[in-house]
Amino acid sequence: MNPVLPAAQEFARRHRLRWWEALPWLAALGAFFAFPNYLSFGTQVLITVLFALSLDLVLGYAGIVTLGHAAFFGAGAYTVGMLAAHAGWNEPLSGLAAAAAVAAAIGFLSGLVVLRTHGLTLLMLTLCTMALLEQAANMGAAWTGGFDGIPGLSFRKILGLFDFDVLYFRSQYLYVLAVLFACFVFVRTLVYSAFGQSLTGVRENVLRMHAVGAPVRARLVIAYTISAALAGLAGGLFTQATGYVNLAVLGLDRAAGVMIVLILGGYGRLYGAFVGAVAYLMLEHQLAKAYPTAWQLGVGVLLVLVALYARNGILGLVEPLRRRGAAMRGRPT
Amino acid sequence: MSGAAPMLETRGLCKNFGALEVAREIDFRLERGARHALIGPNGAGKTTFVNLLTGVLAPSRGQVLLEGEDVTRLAQAKRVKRGIARTFQISQLFRGLTVFENVCIAVAERMGVGGAMLRPAGAHEAVIAEATRLVEMVKLAEDAGRRVAELPYGRQRLVEIAIALGLAPRVLLLDEPAAGIPSAESHILLDAIASLPEDIAVLIIEHDMDLVFRFARRITVMVSGAVYAEGTPAEIAANRDVRAVYLGSALDG
Numbered sequence: 001m002n003p004v005l006p007a008a009q010e011f012a013r014r015h016r017l018r019w020w021e022a023l024p025w026l027a028a029l030g031a032f033f034a035f036p037n038y039l040s041f042g043t044q045v046l047i048t049v050l051f052a053l054s055l056d057l058v059l060g061y062a063g064i065v066t067l068g069h070a071a072f073f074g075a076g077a078y079t080v081g082m083l084a085a086h087a088g089w090n091e092p093l094s095g096l097a098a099a100a101a102v103a104a105a106i107g108f109l110s111g112l113v114v115l116r117t118h119g120l121t122l123l124m125l126t127l128c129t130m131a132l133l134e135q136a137a138n139m140g141a142a143w144t145g146g147f148d149g150i151p152g153l154s155f156r157k158i159l160g161l162f163d164f165d166v167l168y169f170r171s172q173y174l175y176v177l178a179v180l181f182a183c184f185v186f187v188r189t190l191v192y193s194a195f196g197q198s199l200t201g202v203r204e205n206v207l208r209m210h211a212v213g214a215p216v217r218a219r220l221v222i223a224y225t226i227s228a229a230l231a232g233l234a235g236g237l238f239t240q241a242t243g244y245v246n247l248a249v250l251g252l253d254r255a256a257g258v259m260i261v262l263i264l265g266g267y268g269r270l271y272g273a274f275v276g277a278v279a280y281l282m283l284e285h286q287l288a289k290a291y292p293t294a295w296q297l298g299v300g301v302l303l304v305l306v307a308l309y310a311r312n313g314i315l316g317l318v319e320p321l322r323r324r325g326a327a328m329r330g331r332p333t
Numbered sequence: 334m335s336g337a338a339p340m341l342e343t344r345g346l347c348k349n350f351g352a353l354e355v356a357r358e359i360d361f362r363l364e365r366g367a368r369h370a371l372i373g374p375n376g377a378g379k380t381t382f383v384n385l386l387t388g389v390l391a392p393s394r395g396q397v398l399l400e401g402e403d404v405t406r407l408a409q410a411k412r413v414k415r416g417i418a419r420t421f422q423i424s425q426l427f428r429g430l431t432v433f434e435n436v437c438i439a440v441a442e443r444m445g446v447g448g449a450m451l452r453p454a455g456a457h458e459a460v461i462a463e464a465t466r467l468v469e470m471v472k473l474a475e476d477a478g479r480r481v482a483e484l485p486y487g488r489q490r491l492v493e494i495a496i497a498l499g500l501a502p503r504v505l506l507l508d509e510p511a512a513g514i515p516s517a518e519s520h521i522l523l524d525a526i527a528s529l530p531e532d533i534a535v536l537i538i539e540h541d542m543d544l545v546f547r548f549a550r551r552i553t554v555m556v557s558g559a560v561y562a563e564g565t566p567a568e569i570a571a572n573r574d575v576r577a578v579y580l581g582s583a584l585d586g
Contacts, residue, residue, distance in 0.1 A: 005469075007432070007433040011431075011434065011454070013455060193449055194450075194452070195447070198438060198448065201430075204427035208421075208426060210409050211418075211425065212439040212443075213412075213442050213500065
């Protein structure tokens with residue numbers, strides 16, 4: 001028998017959990033106890049993590065450069081908001097399921113069209129998808145509340161047990177954390193699967209992917225649909241957590257914001273979403289306190305620095321250290 | 334009847350880009366287990382011909398038959414599944430991934446598990462075993478854990494071959510496998526080509542006449558999109574017209 005290749009062993013083990021993967025969850029739980037006064041901020045961070053994670057699947061893994069991902073966040077947010085306001089459907093979990101389903105449907109249908117294109121055309125078409133939805137939300141005032149949105153929403157107890165209200169930050173935080181955890185487990189499973197591997201293949205060389213007989217377009221549409229569903233969940237959580245929904249959930253600001261979060265943290269890395277969301281929102285929070293009129297300048301400077309010196313984001317800065325550490329212990333990275 | 338049909342055949346294959354004819358009435362047969370070379374000057378339409386065979390391009394007229402079966406209308410991915418694999422003139426690899434991952438992607442697609450979502454890629458033992466075999470076959474075991482982008486170009490060409498073999502081809506189209514390799518490294522590639530499994534029908538496009546005459550049992554010469562001559566290496570080498578249009582000094586010396 002041949003001796004087994006180290007690379008094959010490494011490949012067979014790479015999906016196994018590593019110790020440091022517990023850190024974000026320990027930090028999230030730690031924050032729950034350490035900062036009881038910041039839980040509503042923390043909830044927003046967790047929602048942003050989920051949104052950025054959904055973007056990472058398409059942007060970081062499949063290499064689909066989209067600038068319209070807020071379309072799906074907004075679709076989820078409006079689904080939950082409109083169901084609660086007009087249909088009296090305010091049970092949180094089924095509301096989330098509806099949000100995911102609607103966002104997935106929009107992702108699937110728009111994906112069938114936009115994923116036929118590449119590069120700038122693709123970028124513009126994702127923007128267009130979002131702009132169409134935004135205008136639809138703006139004009140369908142009877143349903144969406146138009147420019148003002150739908151304020152003052154309330155939701156039933158989670159599983160009939162835990163009070164869900166904009167004033168109950170504790171249960172909200174844990175609820176969002178639980179949803180995020182479930183979604184993360186799913187995304188992690190996906191990216192380490194053969195499917196995830198094939199998405200990486202599309203990102204790295206689409207020509208070669210065709211030449212190995214992969215159904216490239218179908219894979220991309222599936223990934224885009226899943227990603228849209230996850231973004232829709234994030235949007236649904238947003239509406240439930242804030243008790244309102246308005247046009248801001250669908251705008252370019254939000255789409256660009258989540259992209260900045262992902263680039264800042266490091267895309268195609270699964271944990272970049274966590275690092276980026278925490279870094280970006282904390283920075284925004286602190287800068288807005290210090291310079292209420294000019295805080296975006298600080299964000300801009302940071303982005304320039306990231307673009308110049310840390311192309312792979314914050315996690316990209318840490319990686320060489322980790323690799324060196326592993327090399328010193330004589331293990332493959 | 335299919336026993337008598339050649340592995341791959343074209344009948345009257347034509348391709349026009351507007352007024353430009355890049356393939357003219359090509360009748361071509363690649364026999365089972367063939368070691369066939371396709372030569373011709375630059376711009377003769379050799380790569381176009383490969384693109385027509387693999388389905389990257391649709392012909393303007395004519396047919397492509399695999400074991401007597403018409404595959405002219407099949408998309409590229411379907412032809413790959415039927416056993417037509419290729420390498421590229423300029424390496425088309427997953428540069429950011431390791432050699433082993435590159436080969437695994439191809440093998441996973443061939444084994445039909447490329448879309449499996451819930452099982453880790455590393456848990457498909459058959460894929461890993463096959464990828465290991467291929468990486469060792471092209472003598473890349475030492476480099477299996479390295480990123481392709483870090484490999485010397487000659488070794489990248491070997492990854493191309495390992496990927497193509499990972500598709501379990503019945504027909505293997507090698508588009509200038511030795512292009513861009515420094516001569517110091519070319520022997521590795523020659524060894525790999527010489528040791529390709531006998532049952533695969535191989536068509537090689539190559540400018541390196543040493544390689545062609547060492548490897549091929551049959552040679553087709555293409556000029557301006559048409560078949561100019563075909564025969565055994567001895568016949569081609571003796572053909573005055575071929576020497577005039579293409580071989581030139583390569584064989585005079």
